[in-house]
Amino acid sequence: MNAIEAHNLTYRFPKGDPVLNQIDLRVPTGSIYGFLGPNGAGKTTTLRLLLGLLRKQQGEIRVFDQSFSSRTRISLLHRIGSLIEMPSVYSHLSATDNLRIWQKVYQCPEKRVGEVLELVGLAGTGAKKAGKFSLGMKQRLGIAAALLHTPDLLVLDEPTNGLDPSGIIEIRELLKKLNRESGITILISSHLLAEIEKLVTDIGIINKGNMLFEGPLNELKLRRQQAASVAFETSDNQRALNLIREAHPESRVVSDKLLLPALPREAVAAINRKLVEDGIDVFGITTPESDLETIFMHLTK
Ligand SMILES: Nc1ncnc2c1ncn2[C@@H]1O[C@H](COP(=O)(O)OP(=O)(O)OP(=O)(O)O)[C@@H](O)[C@H]1O
Numbered sequence: 001m002n003a004i005e006a007h008n009l010t011y012r013f014p015k016g017d018p019v020l021n022q023i024d025l026r027v028p029t030g031s032i033y034g035f036l037g038p039n040g041a042g043k044t045t046t047l048r049l050l051l052g053l054l055r056k057q058q059g060e061i062r063v064f065d066q067s068f069s070s071r072t073r074i075s076l077l078h079r080i081g082s083l084i085e086m087p088s089v090y091s092h093l094s095a096t097d098n099l100r101i102w103q104k105v106y107q108c109p110e111k112r113v114g115e116v117l118e119l120v121g122l123a124g125t126g127a128k129k130a131g132k133f134s135l136g137m138k139q140r141l142g143i144a145a146a147l148l149h150t151p152d153l154l155v156l157d158e159p160t161n162g163l164d165p166s167g168i169i170e171i172r173e174l175l176k177k178l179n180r181e182s183g184i185t186i187l188i189s190s191h192l193l194a195e196i197e198k199l200v201t202d203i204g205i206i207n208k209g210n211m212l213f214e215g216p217l218n219e220l221k222l223r224r225q226q227a228a229s230v231a232f233e234t235s236d237n238q239r240a241l242n243l244i245r246e247a248h249p250e251s252r253v254v255s256d257k258l259l260l261p262a263l264p265r266e267a268v269a270a271i272n273r274k275l276v277e278d279g280i281d282v283f284g285i286t287t288p289e290s291d292l293e294t295i296f297m298h299l300t301k
């Protein structure tokens with residue numbers, strides 16, 4: 001089953017071109033789904049549409065197998081916790097007092113305040129005012145508030161934006177724990193592939209309002225391998241290219257390197273041997289990490 005299913009979503013702001021073009025999205029129940037895309041790709045717009053914060057113009061949204069409409073919105077929102085952009089935190093209040101406000105709004109049992117503080121690792125902050133919290137702590141307080149009403153689905157828009165490496169790890173571990181221990185489905189957006197792939201089980205990639213890829217993380221890794229390359233740095237790249245072109249027709253010289261598609265190690269060693277035997281010096285052999293850009297290029301090819 002899918003926690004969220006969106007079909008054919010298109011959205012345009014007044015007077016603008018569409019910022020989402022017929023996108024489809026499936027977030028499997030129990031997954032941690034990474035929604036990945038560069039700045040301006042349409043991540044926040046999509047998440048706001050899914051939560052009913054923007055009025056849907058075209059397409060279909062189903063949440064927990066129910067159509068998301070004015071009739072079902074309230075009951076569905078009871079099952080969703082969300083944090084879109086910065087958490088709203090009362091800086092003159094402690095973590096507990098911040099959460100007591102939301103506990104009253106959500107009308108959930110008082111004991112949930114202590115429980116969620118424990119969950120996000122803020123139980124020990126006592127009377128310390130939220131204004132004195134680090135960005136990571138504020139972010140965790142925001143997540144605690146989103147968890148108060150025990151949702152089945154958590155929607156987080158770039159929750160690690162602006163955090164330092166240790167803050168990023170803290171949030172990542174917290175989300176993994178929530179998913180593992182309470183089975184909560186998590187939809188999280190990010191513009192950093194390296195960061196998201198350490199966390200997610202499934203991934204959707206959006207660029208300029210178009211979905212480029214959706215599927216399990218493993219499948220993306222496979223595609224990424226296909227997009228990978230091997231780079232040779234030699235004393236004469238052009239002659240090296242001529243030597244290996246017949247056996248490796250996809251090889252090419254790019255700036256000061258001879259680039260080939262991903263190859264087994266034995267093939268790399270054989271090329272190296274051939275070049276050296278022909279009197280070409282090999283200064284380096286590298287396998288550049290395929291970044292988001294390379295993957296985008298490969299996916300849109
Ligand atoms: N209120 C608005 N009015 C007009 N255009 C908007 C509005 N909000 C966003 N846009 C445009 O819609 C596109 C998608 O924006 P969106 O905020 O969804 O991207 P994003 O993927 O969340 O980017 P970021 O990583 O910067 O948060 C952008 O081109 C943006 O300029």
Ligand SMILES: [Mg+2]
Pocket residue numbers: 043044045157
């Ligand atoms: Mg955004």
